[in-house]
Amino acid sequence: MKPFAAKFYVTFRCNSRCEYCNVWSDQRYSGKAELDEVEGKRVIEELHEAGVRYIDFTGGEPNLHKGLKALLKACKALGIKTEVTSNGTGGSEARNRLIECLPWIDKFNISLDTLSPERYKRARGIDRLEEVVTTIEETSKIKPPKLMVVVTDENKDELDEILAFARKHGATAYLSPVFKYFEGGKEHDDVELAIREKFFAPNAIVHLHFARFFKRQAKNKHQMPPCSANSQVITIGPDGSLVLPCYHAMAKMERWTGKPGEHLAREEMKAWRGGFLECCKGCTAIPYFGGTFNLTLNGEFLLQSYSHKLAQLKTEFLNEMPAAGNEKVLLELLRELEMLADSLGTETEAPYETGTENPFFYPGGQNCQLFKERLSKEEYEHDLQQADCWGLSRAPHRSYEVFYKNTYPELRRKRLCGEISENEYQRKIQESPEVQLRWWIDKSQKIFRTERRGNSYRIE
Ligand code: SF4
Ligand code: SF4
Numbered sequence: 001m002k003p004f005a006a007k008f009y010v011t012f013r014c015n016s017r018c019e020y021c022n023v024w025s026d027q028r029y030s031g032k033a034e035l036d037e038v039e040g041k042r043v044i045e046e047l048h049e050a051g052v053r054y055i056d057f058t059g060g061e062p063n064l065h066k067g068l069k070a071l072l073k074a075c076k077a078l079g080i081k082t083e084v085t086s087n088g089t090g091g092s093e094a095r096n097r098l099i100e101c102l103p104w105i106d107k108f109n110i111s112l113d114t115l116s117p118e119r120y121k122r123a124r125g126i127d128r129l130e131e132v133v134t135t136i137e138e139t140s141k142i143k144p145p146k147l148m149v150v151v152t153d154e155n156k157d158e159l160d161e162i163l164a165f166a167r168k169h170g171a172t173a174y175l176s177p178v179f180k181y182f183e184g185g186k187e188h189d190d191v192e193l194a195i196r197e198k199f200f201a202p203n204a205i206v207h208l209h210f211a212r213f214f215k216r217q218a219k220n221k222h223q224m225p226p227c228s229a230n231s232q233v234i235t236i237g238p239d240g241s242l243v244l245p246c247y248h249a250m251a252k253m254e255r256w257t258g259k260p261g262e263h264l265a266r267e268e269m270k271a272w273r274g275g276f277l278e279c280c281k282g283c284t285a286i287p288y289f290g291g292t293f294n295l296t297l298n299g300e301f302l303l304q305s306y307s308h309k310l311a312q313l314k315t316e317f318l319n320e321m322p323a324a325g326n327e328k329v330l331l332e333l334l335r336e337l338e339m340l341a342d343s344l345g346t347e348t349e350a351p352y353e354t355g356t357e358n359p360f361f362y363p364g365g366q367n368c369q370l371f372k373e374r375l376s377k378e379e380y381e382h383d384l385q386q387a388d389c390w391g392l393s394r395a396p397h398r399s400y401e402v403f404y405k406n407t408y409p410e411l412r413r414k415r416l417c418g419e420i421s422e423n424e425y426q427r428k429i430q431e432s433p434e435v436q437l438r439w440w441i442d443k444s445q446k447i448f449r450t451e452r453r454g455n456s457y458r459i460e
Helices: 039-050 068-078 091-104 117-124 129-140 156-168 189-196 208-219 260-265 269-272 299-316 327-343 377-384 396-417 422-447
Strands: 005-009 054-058 081-086 107-111 147-153 173-175 233-238 242-244 253-256 452-453 456-459
Touching: 005 147, 005 260, 039 233, 054 068, 068 091, 068 242, 091 129, 107 129, 117 452, 129 377, 147 189, 156 189, 173 189, 173 208, 173 299, 189 208, 208 299, 233 242, 242 260, 242 396, 242 452, 260 269, 299 422, 299 452, 327 422, 327 456, 396 422, 422 452
Parallel strands: 005 054, 005 233, 054 081, 081 107, 107 147, 147 173
Antiparallel strands: 242 253, 452 456
């Protein structure tokens, strides 16, 4: 399979000293040469030729690379979608550089874990909260960011405040539990509960499937995770080399010879496929997993589908999303979806031998309920390369997409034309999360052919 996404670490330099990050302290990342604009554009062209259509520009702090704008522009000229995650620091010069990049960024993220200067300093090792807040305020006027919030015991009591701050700026906030990559996950029950409670908050992005996955990894530290490194996703270092096997377990960096696609197709490269290596046991480096959760129709797939579609809904209709008035009912209903997910099992616990074909990439190879008749490789690959990445066309989230993409604009149209009153519009919007969730459970139950029996679901 050709890679369709790249994580491009344009620099390993960073002006922050976050306690949960090792880019600034680990010698493997220090002193790496960086490509200039011309060399960077050439690498992007080669990645495009190899099939890459999505590049996540990251680091270190990617905005420290003075050629970032030129690289983003090069992507747009080739039709490659882009993502940038910045820590928002660096003063007015850095801020202006970032603002100049915004027209060429599709997904724009800024890290913000706290609004308390003391906590910020403790977690990030620098005293620059004010700069970050100003960057969020200024960039929000042009393109509201998604705030990346790493939730720990320290800041879990601050989520309402952070969400309110984000909402004030038209931004969403992704609440991510803190995790250690290679400790087989770690149970942070209090943190996870605090995050789960915000699942229906209008601008909170919560990924239920990751919490479920962490728990599973924590129980079995020898488990090989579903990982897309060096199959769907490749990692590029600051000097344009391939980072193998991934950024987190970086064992080596090597230049490709010839074209990157040809290089990756070589026999010896199979040994670097994510998920098969010794270092992969118990790994929870989620940036490499999202794309593979949708390849096996298990509990994680179901939770990912729902989390992801609800996140899209919140992002697209942020100004209209109501604060969930009936949150208690919604959270109880959510438990039902989680029960359904539990009934689907995991199906990913089988150990895979190095060099064998990874069944994650060929869902027909899995014993799943939806694709008994096998999903063709063509259909799967076509869906996978859609912009939203999780695009299996026969799964519930495709139907859900139609549901919300039609429902919300139609309601808005009716309100604008005076066909429904403002009160009626507000009531319908208010009710919509519950209607959608009930519909989702019902639809999933049918698709996965499960039946509710007492307090659990069973596959028929
Ligand atoms: S800002 Fe990002 S790259 Fe820099 S130290 Fe913090 S987590 Fe690491
Ligand atoms: S499973 Fe983890 S360690 Fe292994 S390649 Fe993937 S991200 Fe890296």
